[in-house]
Amino acid sequence: MSEDIISCEEVIERLFAYLDSELDDLTRAEIDRHLRRCHDCFSRKEFETRLREKIAASGTEKAPDRLRQRVEALLGNR
Numbered sequence: 001m002s003e004d005i006i007s008c009e010e011v012i013e014r015l016f017a018y019l020d021s022e023l024d025d026l027t028r029a030e031i032d033r034h035l036r037r038c039h040d041c042f043s044r045k046e047f048e049t050r051l052r053e054k055i056a057a058s059g060t061e062k063a064p065d066r067l068r069q070r071v072e073a074l075l076g077n078r
């Protein structure tokens with residue numbers, strides 16, 4: 001099999017650069033191809049992507065949902 005140019009280890013090593021779009025097109029394409037074939041690496045990528053979205057969202061949200069729900073519950077229980 002000559003199609004797999006990079007290994008899982010290399011994908012993991014480059015995952016953060018991949019998510020930050022810091023890779024050259026060739027490396028990025030190789031990782032894309034690996035992710036389509038490798039479920040383990042794909043799951044890891046999905047996990048990291050969601051984690052980053054959560055961190056980004058919590059950084060910009062002024063009133064977290066949990067706090068708002070608590071306030072609404074307090075108001076409702078008067």
Ligand SMILES: [Zn+2]
Pocket residue numbers: 007008009011034038039040041042
């Ligand atoms: Zn893999």
